[in-house]
Amino acid sequence: MKKLLFIAFACIAGKLHAQGQLGTMPADTVPAIINHTIENGTAKFSPQLRPLRPIAGAPAPYFTYFWEFGDGGFSFEKEPEHTYLDTGKFDVRLYATNNYDDGKRPPTRPKKLINKTPKKMMASAPVPSNMFQQGSSITLKNNCMPKPGDDMMILLGYRNKGENLRPNVAGTIAILYNDKEFTSNNFELAEARNYHGETATELKAIPSLAAASLRKQQVTKYYASAEPGITMGEIEELLEKEKLVVADQLKNFKSSKAWHFDKLAAGQENFVFLNFKTTPEMIKDTNATVRLTGVFLPDDPTLEKEAFGIELQIVASHDPNKMSIRQTRMSYRLTGKNRELTYKVRFQNTGKGPAKKVNVGVSISPVFDVNTIRVSKTKPEVKSCDSAYANQSCLSKIVGTDSVNFIFNNIYLPGTQQEGVDDADSTMGFVEYKIKFKEKPKKQPIYTRAAIIFDKNEPIYTNRATGRFRMGISPGIIVGYGFPIQSKSNNYLTQSNFTIGATISPYSTFGKYLQTELYFSSFRETAETRSITGIRKDTSVDAGKYLITSRTQTRSTKVTTINVVPVSLRWNFNTYFGAGVGALLALDINNTAKNNITYGLTGTNGTPDITVNALSEKISNSFSDIRTTFFADVVVGRVRVGPSLGLRYYYDPKTSASQMTTYVAWKL
Known part of the structure; x- marks a missing residue:
């Protein structure tokens, strides 16, 4: 009897202690909890996260998700399913990003998953993802915008596309980061997780002796099996051309990380998971844009050498409706009437249904000439309403004395809460435009802001995009x-x-x-x-x-x-x-x-x-x-x-x- 009472008391005390810990634990420190069930190699996952905290005047807060399943698979769904083809132990990670929430992002802690039953599947061609642009061999995908002092996941994907007409491809992939434009480094690569036998290598415009020797061995090995008649002189010439390509990409970045891969089958897509820490010294201007570039260098020089870049806006909080300026720090000596600035307004439909009309209104600083505004890119990609037929998806531009409205008409932009919508990218859009000065401006900050209206809803206001001049x-x-x-x-x-x-x-x-x-x-x-x-x-x-x-x-x-x-x-x-x-x-x-x-x-x-x-x-x-x-x-x-x-x-x-x-x- 005493033993039973002791066990019951211990259970109750333990439960109360755990509840007390969670009750006193700050909400921002509560980690993302992963719940799962697994049967016949197929796992079903669901998240358990801290309550969201709304921001006054902002849309309703919500989480976006990035799952890493520990075998090279991933998902951006809230409650994904994943099939494990092998038995073993796998570290599953959940990166949840809080949007329109005034707290920190929930910490990520790996969860050990054990699969005892392999899933036997019939051999078939690999199922292509929607991660790659048409005709591209390399891609980059981020789970959130970089926030100083926070971390960010980048997916570096590469594939043997159908246009290669090769049963197997070998080569080198690389990630380039930390723009030379900024004095301080914006990122630190905390960890790179690869699941397909990629080996770390070196990527430099003028490689070291060790790196140059390794690269020559890789290319020579390829030719020994595929083109045994090629001479060493021809290999040296091919490597020299490759160095020029690498140098052209590296000239804008201070940091890089590279891997070599072998036997990438036709249609196969592989991904490397890159955990970046955004440094506290990251440029404090939270409308600045930083870049990352992925590089694809096949050993076969007859295949195309490719680069894929993404631009990320530095943020103070995770809000998908943002305005940014391409270059936030400008040289005043070189600024004149013909200087052109590039602005980008991003938006996301967070509603329960699709938006058919999006009105992006932008206040224009008096230093700009509104008559020089020209649209350079949009998403969804639409043509001008001036040349569109009736009811065609199009963009109209209405210019005022101190403002401009970019209106997407007759489009279909899904909402994040819409039933059946799992791809967050499909709910996002942007308009990018260029504008010139009326005359040489005063050396003072230039402020611009946007308001976004989805259909007939209340406007959502973005941050202020601030252009500043370097001291000189x-x-x-x-x-x-x-x-x-x-x-x-x-x-x-x-x-x-x-x-x-x-x-x-x-x-x-x-x-x-x-x-x-x-x-x-x-x-x-x-x-x-x-x-x-x-x-x-x-x-x-x-x-x-x-x-x-x-x-x-x-x-x-x-x-x-x-x-x-x-x-x-x-x-x-x-x-x-x-x-x-x-x-x-x-x-x-x-x-x-x-x-x-x-x-x-x-x-x-x-x-x-x-x-x-x-x-x-x-x-x-x-x-x-x-x-x-x-x-x-x-x-x-x-x-x-x-x-x-x-x-x-x-x-x-x-x-x-x-x-x-x-x-x-x-x-x-």
Whole structure:
């Protein structure tokens, strides 16, 4: 009896403990739970996920799914079925992405599945998937948009397409990532899982000796079996052409990973599962677009070498209705009236039924010329309504003074909650358009936003797509002349002086910015000149008798300084007027002091008068003194880029000396 009570108590305590843990566990940390049943090698899966948390004003939240079955199979359905052809243990993974939800994505934990009964199937041709574009040997597919600090799955698929007319194909596949356009790496490849015997290899524009030797062995092995008459010289030529193809693809990326495969049967499709970690240092602009490219290099050089690229928008939250700009950071020097920007508005029908009309309204910044708008791509792909027949699927473009509406008419866009719709891609669409500036814009952020209306529903608003200009560096030259105003002591501000130097600041800045200056100045101080006459004192020089009648002492200083403004705060109020404040550090790189004493002698007894230089002393010091002075100035002219005229006031609080300097500056 005691034993039964103990067991019952332990079960209840364990259950309460588990419930307590789940009850106190933050919802964002609850992992995706995989439920399954398996019979005769066929497994049925279903997810168990944390509750969704709606965002005020957004559509109803929902999950999208990506299943990895542990044998090379996958699915994007919510509750998929999968048949295992072999017995064994398989790691099943579920990647659930929360859309229109204010929390984090549920963590993924592999679940061990044991299949004891293999499924015996009749030999037949492989069933093609819908993952590849027509005529393509390689494809990429992502389960979600990249989010800084989160992870993302990429499917790298390759196949022996029918056009190859080869019973078996061998070659190399690769994934290229981390655009050189961005300073920081956007992705880290955490894990690559392959299920078809692919072996890691190296892919570089100029391969290492080991990689080049391995690639030559692979191609030579192919020719030894397929074309035994080919020469090594011909193989070298083929490899050189391949290097050019690889170099052309690699020039835009910093990172790559490659695998070699053998005996890919006709019609066979294989997939490599790539788990990418999106780095926290990923560019923070959440409407920027990053790229990944897959490369297919068959050993048989008569087959086509292919590349397949995808563009992914960096997001702050998983929302399928997004607006992005192709290049978020632009060079202002190269931006003019004819500069063309590319925008893309993505949308997804999350309803329970199909949408027949989608209206994408875009607000246009005043810097753009609305008359230059042209549509470059759409999904669904439709023609312009101007040339369409009655009731044909088409796109109409309605341009206003500060907006444009792209209207998809007579289309069929399924809803994610529609019965029988399992392919999330079929519920998505986009419009991509290009637009030019009216004239060279101000160097300020450019904001654009879209509203999407499905049929007669309420509009869904996207993020703001922000275009910004890179800072750029603007070197400049400065030449000035300074003159004293008031002084209670003798120092370098009490003397007139010339300056010449250079400035460095951001290129063509509107508003406030920081500037660094470095220039040289040279000036002379006459500290003391004293003459005494009427002296009647006997002396002798070279046996001659004289009377000392005068004594003149002159002391002077010449100083050359290097002046540094480590940083000053400046403000361009408009194109023609600016001001600034800062502190100047003046360092004497050469301080030369001269001390001369001259006597006037009157001869006696017919001896002629003479002048005698009794002392000529010169003392030089280098880097002898450093001083700090505060300044404020105003400048007029082409203050952003070009020539300008400035007036600067210096004040030394230590000596109360002050000086005005007028200068000419030219920013390049």
